Amino acid sequence: MQEIIERIERLRRERDAIILAHIYQTGEIQDIADYVGDSLGLACSAAKTQAKVVVLAGVRFMAESVKLLNPEKTVLLPAWGAGCPMADMIDTDMVAELKRGHPGAKVVCYVNSSAAVKAVSDICCTSSNALRILASIPAENEVIFIPDKNLGSYLAEKSGRRIILCDGYCPIHQAFRAREAEQLRAQYPGSLLLAHPECGPELRDLADFIGSTTEIVDYCARSPETSFIIATERGVLHPLARLRPDARLIPVSAHGGTCPNMKMTTLEAIARVLADNEGEVQVPEEYAAPARAALEKMMAVS
Ligand code: SF4
The missing domain is CATH 3.40.50.10800 (NadA-like)
Known part of the structure; x- marks a missing residue:
């Protein structure tokens, strides 16, 4: 293991790279990261970094958010197949249908979503700032919250506001x-x-x-x-x-509580993407600008 860690250190210096790790990553990945945090912390670190290359030890929607906030940087996702089942529970057609049913409602989009879905939303949020984001929306506006029905119902309880929910959930926390x-x-x-x-x-x-x-x-x-x-x-x-x-x-769970997607990142994969640029994340131009706007609105409120 020491050998691979030294290799990552060398590549990190050569490429002017930082490693951002979500707090659900394995201990060995957290230990080599420049920053470990939740989605909001990762987004803030990504927005501030001067490094040319960002390695995102996490899942795809996080890497997309880092790329949206840093379009000029190279963003690498070592675990290319690491998705998020909750993010996959909503798509742009479903958002369009919700909007048709509630004209004038503001769409608050949990960052656990694809860039395409962020692009058709008004503002993003994380679980850390969701109540602040909700409070930034005028009381006269209806709010559609996507995709997590559990975080959405929690926000409704805490704020006393009626919130239109969809049926997404995190299978790990829901269990x-x-x-x-x-x-x-x-x-x-x-x-x-x-x-x-x-x-x-x-x-x-x-x-x-x-x-x-x-x-x-x-x-x-x-x-x-x-x-x-x-x-x-x-x-x-x-x-x-x-x-x-x-x-x-x-x-809380003797046997569960581990997200398989979050555990897909390995030290070897981090070294590999730093060496050959495999796993470079791009966000299609057609929705990069509105998705970035939804994230930047969130950052301005946070
Ligand atoms: S823990 Fe849940 S919300 Fe987070 S990446 Fe895994 S499935 Fe998605």
Whole structure:
């Protein structure tokens, strides 16, 4: 492993590249990254970087967003086949139908979506800034939220606004069961349940804290408590184990909670794309400009 890490270091210097890793990546990928964070953090880092090349250790929609925010940079996706089932649950025809049913509504698009879908939306959001983005839309406007029905229903609960939802969901977070969380609480009394808003409403109703992955990590790092049930993708356990070596960190699902797409990135693939530029991401011109506008509107509010 040391050999491949040294190779990546050399290539990274030669190509003036940075590696951005989503917090759901494996520990070894997080450990070599210049920045590790959630979708909002990755978007902000991508917008600020001076590097010529950005390697995105994550899934396709993230690499597309980095390219949209950095059209002049080379953006490389090492795991070429890494998609997102939630992003695939909405397409432009479905958005058009929702708009026809609700003329005048503003479309708020979770960044977990294709560039084509972003292009027909008014503004993007992440799970970290979704409430702020929603608050930026005048109360008289109806809001269509795509594609995650769970994050959308969470926003409706928190804001008191009626939000038109579609039927998308993250299969990883949707699979977490309230019953499992209750059993773990009984097994580990006093544990706090920390949940991502992509979880279903029954589990969210039990949670002591609901937030994005970064917010969950920050909450856990600052909390005086010492036992946490974690209801999000298992990648967050890697930084949490470092930040809270004293704490018991219990994944809410004994067998699930791992996103196979997020685990497709390997050190070898990172070295390969840096060496030969394989996996360069391009966003078709036909929708790059409106998709970029939806992302930039989000960045201006964040
Ligand atoms: S964790 Fe869920 S939302 Fe994130 S990439 Fe995997 S399937 Fe998509």
